[in-house]
Amino acid sequence: MAELSAAEAYRILIGSRIRSQLAYRASFWLNVATSVAVGLVEFVEIYAIFANVPVFGGLDLRQSSLVFALSNIGFALADTIFGQLDTIPTYLRLGRLEVLLVRPMPLLLQLVTSEVQMRRLGRLAVGVLIVVIVLPGLDLSYTASTVYLLVITPFVGAAIYGAFFATAGGLQFFLIDGAEFTSAFVYGGSYAGQLPGSVLITPIRILFTFVFPATVAAYLPSLLIMGLPGPRFLPAWLGWFAPVFAVWAWLLAWLAWRAGIRRFTGAGG
Amino acid sequence: MRTYLVLAAAEFRRYSTYRLAILAGITTQSVFGLIRVSVLFAAISSAGGTLAGYDRQLASTYVWLGQALLAPVALLGWIEIAERVSSGEIAVDFARPLDLQLAWWARDLGRACFQLLSRGLPPLVIGAVTVGLAWPDSWSAYPLGLMSLFLAVSISFTLRFLVNLIAFWTLDVRGFIGLYLVVGSFFCGLFIPVHLFPKWLQVVAYATPFPSMLQTPIDVLSGWVLGWAAAALVASQLAWLVGLVGLARVVQWRAARRLVVQGG
Amino acid sequence: MTSEPIVQLEDLRRSFTVRQKVGRLRRQTRVVHAVDGISASVQPGEAVGYIGANGAGKSTTIKMLTGILVPSSGRVRTCGYDPVPHRRRLAREIGVVFGQRSQLWWDLPLRDSFRILGAIHRLSAEEATVRTEELVDRLGLADLLDTPVRQLSLGERMRGEVAAALVHRPRLLVLDEPTIGLDMISKERLRHFLVAERAEFGTTLLLTTHDMGDIERLCDRVLVIDRGRLVFDGTLPSLAERVALQRVLVVDLPEPSPDLQVSAAAHIGSDLDGQRQRLAFSPKETTAARVLAEVSAVTEVVDLTLEEPAIEDIVRTLYGVG
Numbered sequence: 001m002a003e004l005s006a007a008e009a010y011r012i013l014i015g016s017r018i019r020s021q022l023a024y025r026a027s028f029w030l031n032v033a034t035s036v037a038v039g040l041v042e043f044v045e046i047y048a049i050f051a052n053v054p055v056f057g058g059l060d061l062r063q064s065s066l067v068f069a070l071s072n073i074g075f076a077l078a079d080t081i082f083g084q085l086d087t088i089p090t091y092l093r094l095g096r097l098e099v100l101l102v103r104p105m106p107l108l109l110q111l112v113t114s115e116v117q118m119r120r121l122g123r124l125a126v127g128v129l130i131v132v133i134v135l136p137g138l139d140l141s142y143t144a145s146t147v148y149l150l151v152i153t154p155f156v157g158a159a160i161y162g163a164f165f166a167t168a169g170g171l172q173f174f175l176i177d178g179a180e181f182t183s184a185f186v187y188g189g190s191y192a193g194q195l196p197g198s199v200l201i202t203p204i205r206i207l208f209t210f211v212f213p214a215t216v217a218a219y220l221p222s223l224l225i226m227g228l229p230g231p232r233f234l235p236a237w238l239g240w241f242a243p244v245f246a247v248w249a250w251l252l253a254w255l256a257w258r259a260g261i262r263r264f265t266g267a268g269g
Numbered sequence: 270m271r272t273y274l275v276l277a278a279a280e281f282r283r284y285s286t287y288r289l290a291i292l293a294g295i296t297t298q299s300v301f302g303l304i305r306v307s308v309l310f311a312a313i314s315s316a317g318g319t320l321a322g323y324d325r326q327l328a329s330t331y332v333w334l335g336q337a338l339l340a341p342v343a344l345l346g347w348i349e350i351a352e353r354v355s356s357g358e359i360a361v362d363f364a365r366p367l368d369l370q371l372a373w374w375a376r377d378l379g380r381a382c383f384q385l386l387s388r389g390l391p392p393l394v395i396g397a398v399t400v401g402l403a404w405p406d407s408w409s410a411y412p413l414g415l416m417s418l419f420l421a422v423s424i425s426f427t428l429r430f431l432v433n434l435i436a437f438w439t440l441d442v443r444g445f446i447g448l449y450l451v452v453g454s455f456f457c458g459l460f461i462p463v464h465l466f467p468k469w470l471q472v473v474a475y476a477t478p479f480p481s482m483l484q485t486p487i488d489v490l491s492g493w494v495l496g497w498a499a500a501a502l503v504a505s506q507l508a509w510l511v512g513l514v515g516l517a518r519v520v521q522w523r524a525a526r527r528l529v530v531q532g533g
Numbered sequence: 534m535t536s537e538p539i540v541q542l543e544d545l546r547r548s549f550t551v552r553q554k555v556g557r558l559r560r561q562t563r564v565v566h567a568v569d570g571i572s573a574s575v576q577p578g579e580a581v582g583y584i585g586a587n588g589a590g591k592s593t594t595i596k597m598l599t600g601i602l603v604p605s606s607g608r609v610r611t612c613g614y615d616p617v618p619h620r621r622r623l624a625r626e627i628g629v630v631f632g633q634r635s636q637l638w639w640d641l642p643l644r645d646s647f648r649i650l651g652a653i654h655r656l657s658a659e660e661a662t663v664r665t666e667e668l669v670d671r672l673g674l675a676d677l678l679d680t681p682v683r684q685l686s687l688g689e690r691m692r693g694e695v696a697a698a699l700v701h702r703p704r705l706l707v708l709d710e711p712t713i714g715l716d717m718i719s720k721e722r723l724r725h726f727l728v729a730e731r732a733e734f735g736t737t738l739l740l741t742t743h744d745m746g747d748i749e750r751l752c753d754r755v756l757v758i759d760r761g762r763l764v765f766d767g768t769l770p771s772l773a774e775r776v777a778l779q780r781v782l783v784v785d786l787p788e789p790s791p792d793l794q795v796s797a798a799a800h801i802g803s804d805l806d807g808q809r810q811r812l813a814f815s816p817k818e819t820t821a822a823r824v825l826a827e828v829s830a831v832t833e834v835v836d837l838t839l840e841e842p843a844i845e846d847i848v849r850t851l852y853g854v855g
Contacts, residue, residue, distance in 0.1 A: 012652040016638075016645055034447040041455045044470070049308070051467035053315040099636045101601050104624035105653050181293035184300040192304050199311035204303050265617055266547075266603045 009105075013113045028119060035122030039072060042194065043130065057196030062134045063226055064196055069130035071194035071218035074157020076124035082162045084115040085169035092172065097264065108166065108257060127154075138226065149225050149239070156242045157193070157217035163249035164189050164212060170256030173263045189214035198231035205233055211252075213245035276372060277379030294340065295391045302336040302392055306400055309461070321464050322493070326403040330491045331462055333396030335483060338418070340388035341381040342425045342482050344454050350433035351442040363525055370430060370514075370521055377426040378419075385418075405492025413499050414490035420506040421486045424478055427513040428453070434517075437524040458484035478513060481506040537613060538574035539705050539737050540598055545571045545607035547593050567593040569761030570607070577704065580731060580738040582752035582769075584745075586848055590761045591741045595709050599629055612704060625654065628698030632710030635690065636697055637682045643693050644678040647700060654701035661700065668696040672726055688719030695723065699730070705737045712744050724750045745778075745841045757851060764851045773817065776850045782812045782824050785836040793831065798824045 046068050050061040059067070088111065091097050100110045140146055168182030175181055192200060193214035200208065200215070208214040220239030223230050230236040309328040313320045323331065350373065353359045362369055396402050405411075432449050436442045454460070456479035463474050463484045474480050485506055489499045547568040552561070568590045575581050585591050596602035598609050600616035600623050609616060612626040630636075637646040647669075651661030669675055672692040677685060685693065691711060698706060706727075712720045728751060730736055740751060748755060748769060755772050757765035765772060772778070782798065789806035798814035814824050821839055828834060 009652040009655060013649055016641060016649055020640055030445070031443075031447070034451065037448055038451045041451050044455065045460045048461055048466050048470065049312050052320055052465055053312055055315050057311050095634055098596070098601050099631060099634050101620060102599050102624050102627070102629040103636075103650075103653055104621045104655075106621070175293065181296055184297040188297065188300045188304060191301070195304075195308060196311075199307050201303060201307045201310070204300070204307060207300075265601060266605075 010109070010113055014116055017113070017116045018118060031119035032122040035076075035119050036126055039076075039123040039126030042072070043068060043126065046194075057199035058228070058231070059196050059198075062137050063222070063228070065130050065134045066138065066226070067196055067219050067222045068194045069127040069134070070153050070222060071157060071190070071214075072127035073124055073131070073154040074217050075161045075190045075193070076120050076127060077154065077158035078161035078165060079120040079123070080117045081158070082112060082165035082169075083117045083120060084111055085165045085172075087111075087115075088169050088172040092264075101265075107261065108169070111169070140225065146225050149221050153218060153221040153225075153242070156221075156246050159246040160213055160217045160242075160249050161186075161190065161193070163246065163253040164214075166250070166253035167256045170253065170258070170260035173260030185212045193217045193219065195219075197234050202233070205231075209234060209238075213242075213249055216242050216245040272367060273371065273375035276375045277382070280376040280379035281383045291387050294388055298336045298339065298388070298392050299395050302332055302396065303399070305332045305335070305460070306396075312465075321462070323462065323464070326401055327491065327493065329396060329400045330403040331487055331493075333392045333402060334487045334491055335459055336392035336396075337385075337389040338421070338483060338486060339459070340384040341418070342421055342457075342486075343377070343381070343429060344425070344450070344457065344459060344483065347429050347433075350430065351436035351446070354433070354436035355442075360528060363528060369525075370427075370517055373430060374423065374426055378422065381422045403491060405490065405495070407492065407495045409496060410489060410492050410499065413503055414486065417486040417489045417499075417503050417506060420503065420510055421482050424506065424510050424513060425482045427510065427517050428478060428482075431513070431517055431520060434520050434524050437527050453479050453482075456480065457482045458487070478509045481509050536576055538610075539577045539579075539612055540573075540575040540739065541608070541610040542571050542573050542594075542598070543608040545594070545597060545609055546605045547590075547597060547602065548605050566761050568597070568604075571758070571761075571763050573756060573763060573766055575737060575739065577737050578731075578735045579754060580752045581740070582748040582755045583739060583741040583758065584743070584748065584755065584847075585741075585758035589758045589848075591758055592709060594758070595629075595707060595739075595741060599627065599707060600624070625701065626703055627705045627707060628701070628703035630691075630694045630698045630706070630708045630711050632691075632708070632713045635682070635694065637690070637693055639683045640681055642679045642681055643674065643685070646682065646693070646697060650697050650700050656701060664700055664702065665696075668699055671729065672696050673722065688715050688722075691715060691719065692723060692726075695726070699736075702734065703736070705739065708738070708740045708742075710741055710743065712742060712747055720744070720746070727751055757848060759848045759851070764848065772847070776847050778816065778847070779813045780816055780821060781840040782814065782821055782828075783809060783838040783840060784812065784825075784828055784834050785809050787833050787835050790832060793828060795824060795827045795831075797827055 043065070046056075046064055047061070049056050050064070054060060056064055091100075091111075097107070100107055103110065164186045168186050171182055189208060189212050192204065192208040197205060197209070197215035197219040205215070209216060215234060216238065220230065220234065220236060221242055222239075223236040224239040228236065230238070306329055309323070309332060310325055313323060313325055313328055318324065320328075350359070353362065362372070365372070393402065405414075428449075432445060433442065435445050439445075456463070456474045456477055458474075458480055463471060463480050466474060481502075485502050488494050489502060494502060545568055546566070549565045549567060551563045551565055571590075571594065583591055583594070593602065597604050598611045598616055600611075600620035603617045611623055614623045614626075616623055636650075637643065638649065641649075647665045648661065651658075651665065656664070669678065672695065674689075674692060674696060677689055677693070682690060682693065695708075695711065712723060715723070724747065727738065731738060738751065740747060742748065753768060755765065755767065755769050756763060757772070765775070781801070784793075786808050789808045790810075791807055792800050792803060793810055793812065794800070795812060797819040798812040800810065801813045802811040803809065804811075812824055812828070814821070825834065825837065
């Protein structure tokens with residue numbers, strides 16, 4: 001008899017989670033509403049800045065909004081897929097990880113597919129809406145490279161932010177009580193990534209470009225799309241290498257994850 | 270009264286055991302603080318050096334005070350009461366001879382005192398060392414500031430108390446808490462000062478108690494307002510507190526009735 | 534054909550460093566030897582009971598042989614694999630039931646859990662269905678398939694857990710305290726099923742338990758662990774011999790009475806002024822029925838209980854003797 005392929009297995013797993021979430025009507029839609037509110041409130045922050053000054057980090061409201069929206073779409077995707085890793089501290093406390101370890105599936109994948117946070121997609125909707133609104137006014141020339149960047153950026157962004165979630169997850173095995181530490185780069189990264197990277201003061205700029213590449217998730221590709229130059233340490237052409245940065249981010253995540261598992265199974269001593 | 274003091278002290282001690290969490294919180298606060306400082310500095314330099322009364326120093330003070338007060342004013346959420354409602358333990362609390370709201374209020378003040386020291390001092394130090402802080406011009410800022418802080422924590426507590434009490438009527442409080450957090454932290458001025466909001470948004474903000482939870486104590490402590498203007502702000506906080514406490518009493522009474530009627 | 538042991542432990546050790554606060558600020562470090570040099574091997578098809586007091590090292594051993602924990606030293610091989618490095622390959626050959634932790638999806642119907650596990654084990658839809666139906670039938674789960682797992686009683690859930698662990702037909706089934714908290718009927722059903730399953734498929738069984746009834750019903754062999762060391766490894770009859778396992782019949786009489794004198798049993802205690810009396814007897818020499826018959830001949834019996842030998846007593850005896 002044919003063995004089920006890995007893809008089929010994941011499909012069944014994820015399908016069941018999605019179905020189970022949609023079953024809880026009221027609570028689900030309230031959560032979606034919260035997610036939309038999060039997206040809106042974060043945007044209002046950008047909007048409020050521009051109510052005071054016409055140019056911020058070298059960008060105007062429309063341009064800044066593009067950065068914001070692309071970043072948010074990417075983060076919302078990452079949160080939907082990888083957000084479940086936030087529950088690792090709880091799993092650790094309840095001893096539920098052992099049950100997962102005796103299954104023939106990688107632990108990370110099991111955790112990731114154990115829940116799909118459909119409600120986070122509310123935030124994604126806000127991002128998409130903003131893109132749709134500002135794109136016409138930006139007066140872009142739709143060359144092949146522009147279109148390519150517009151399409152690929154949210155996904156590469158999702159990969160980068162997803163790596164942050166995974167890194168945080170791996171570190172949870174070390175940080176039983178210090179889980180808050182990881183918010184610094186997961187949610188801090190999301191925050192830094194939705195702003196024009198040029199406003200970030202140098203040490204933060206370097207942290208969120210070369211260690212946790214949040215500025216590469218949306219800002220640099222946006223500069224390329226709009227044909228603008230970048231600030232110090234952050235030349236626009238780096239945006240073409242966003243996928244490389246994503247790989248780098250996942251390398252860090254993989255190391256953190258491996259170290260975490262080794263710590264959990266006692267191999268680290 | 271003594272019981273309430275004991276409760277406050279116990280909560281103080283309870284929070285002091287989470288040392289690693291404190292260190293982690295400090296790191297996160299620093300990162301977020303530096304990002305926020307970046308945002309305000311960029312906006313200010315774009316505006317030519319000052320923006321709505323904020324220069325770089327004042328802006329830096331604003332951000333670091335915000336980070337310092339984040340924990341004591343519990344802007345990151347708190348659902349202990351809601352959890353006790355869903356587990357049913359709340360019945361025990363009601364059975365005790367202490368008033369539910371006052372008891373938790375005392376505990377919250379204990380927690381706030383501890384977090385003022387553990388989470389409040391480090392950001393101020395970091396801020397002073399990295400980008401510089403402004404100090405208020407008048408001595409009256411300090412006692413007024415302390416009063417403002419006390420009122421801010423209490424307002425925050427009462428609001429959280431109210432939100433937690435929603436647990437008596439619906440099962441899923443988390444959704445409401447999440448919404449409360451997002452909206453509340455924006456309107457209290459955590460991201461950018463309420464003074465920088467467009468006029469129409471400011472009107473909306475001041476129609477809520479949120480600014481008095483964070484923006485007002487920061488304004489008083491940083492010396493953004495002085496003297497009688499500051500006193501007036503503190504008075505407005507008091508007004509909000511009185512109103513909210515009144516509302517909370519009513520809701521608590523109805524919640525207690527619901528508990529009795531439903532049987533827990 | 535060489536018979537490779539399905540589980541092999543060679544001088545297995547595992548220690549933990551525990552840091553305790555002594556006084557206000559200082560920390561004291563202590564090394565706890567949870568498993569202190571255990572050697573044993575289990576042949577395919579055996580049914581082994583693994584007993585010991587709480588904290589004796591049973592769970593730690595299980596964790597090491599299922600790939601959850603790495604040994605501090607010594608060697609462990611399960612189904613021929615080194616458990617931790619080959620965790621996922623090993624997971625295809627073994628099924629594990631943790632008595633206190635559920636592997637089922639809490640908010641989904643039982644049926645979905647089986648389906649998902651079938652997918653995780655990469656069974657084709659047909660294979661999974663056939664196997665699931667078989668297990669459902671033999672464990673009496675048919676009526677429960679559409680109930681969300683969180684609404685099941687403990688007994689029903691445990692049957693579901695055992696079924697879930699066997700969906701992929703593992704060679705080795707490891708059960709960590711499976712009957713804890715179960716009522717007699719559920720225990721009996723589970724035991725009956727496991728005996729039948731072994732008879733039909735030759736699944737090796739490794740069971741940790743506090744319940745001697747489990748051991749008697751299911752296991753040919755017993756390992757007794759105390760403070761990290763193996764103090765007995767042999768058959769149940771030889772354990773009974775070593776330890777002179779005694780049963781205690783507790784009888785409730787209609788009114789306070791003097792101590793009963795019974796030839797088949799020894800009177801070891803009276804409560805409530807003699808209204809409740811405890812009679813110890815050795816199962817090798819007589820049966821509970823015979824003791825009861827003798828008591829009934831002398832007086833009316835209002836109620837009775839049969840007590841099993843306690844693990845702690847067994848261990849104490851073993852340690853004292855050997």
